[in-house]
Amino acid sequence: MNADTATQLRLLDLQAADTSLEQLAHRRRSLPELAALAERTSAAQALHDEVVDARTSLDDIATDQKRVEADVETVRARTTRDEARLQTGGLPSRELESLQHEIATLARRQSSLEDDVLEIMERAEQAESALTDAQRKHDELDVEITDLQRRRDAAFAEIDAATAARTPEREGIAAGIPTDLMALYERARAHSGTGAALLRQRRCEGCHIELSGSELAAARRADDDTVLRCENCRAILVRTAESGL
Structure with missing residues (x-):
């Protein structure tokens, strides 16, 4: 030829x-912001899952707490009723002994349930702390992601402008060959x-x-x-x- x-x-x-043009295309594909965005987005998704799990845990704990507190109120009401019967007097000795035994049993049950309430409250405090920590980290990542997106878009705009300026020049040269x-x-x-x-x-x-x-x-x-x-x-x-x- x-x-x-x-x-x-x-x-x-x-x-x-x-x-x-190839260098511009390579730069666009390999911007450091892209890798950082992918990493931060993945981390943000993991933290989002943590937030959801923590909220679900808090809801479950709240349900448990309401149930146990309801049991405490039931035991207290029964104890109050039994004590009222005891104070009325006139009960046969056998029934009196049975009532006193039930009141003692209810007292132990109430103490156990109140311990359960305290344990549930501790779990709720821990879950609330985990939720707050995960939410804070997620919010911080959101700020980072927004900044990375801004920097990525600015770099894209610069690269695209350079590509748009260089492409007609390339086409003009090619047309003469x-x-x-x-x-x-x-x-x-x-x-x-x-x-x-x-x-x-x-x-x-x-x-x-x-x-x-x-x-x-x-x-x-x-x-x-x-x-x-x-x-x-x-x-x-x-x-x-x-x-x-």
Whole structure:
């Protein structure tokens, strides 16, 4: 394939534009804010689950506390009733003994239930503390996430603006290159990431490998309009006064 020197030199401008666009795309994909956002979002979801679990635990504890407190009130009411019967007097000795035994049993039951209430209240305090801690951490993460999103969006806007400015330049260069040469360039770029590279001091600037003796001899013999390829990376080699031929 042949192309005049000026057209081959334009391939270097095209490669520079493509390299710039690829760098912008890579920067957009690999912004540190993206990884930080993913990590913070995952942590926030875990903390959200902790908050939900803590609230559920508090609800369950409150239900347990109401049940036990209701049992305490039932025992107290029964004790009050039994004590009132005891004070009325006139009970047969057997019934009196049974009533006194029941009052003692109720007292033990009430004491046990009141201990249960205290234990439940301690559990509620611990659950409330866990909820407060998880909610605080979640709120702090929300602030971090909002800041990271702001920084990400600002970086996206900057990158997108640079891409929007560079793209028409690339399209303009490509429009001035013959179709067959452009197709060769695109195939080379698909192969190694470099479509065209400067031959500088007998070294391909695409793969940074020096041409072999036979390659150099072929390059020296080639006409100026002959399109050369790097045998290693397959990029189009563009010759200039710096090529060292």
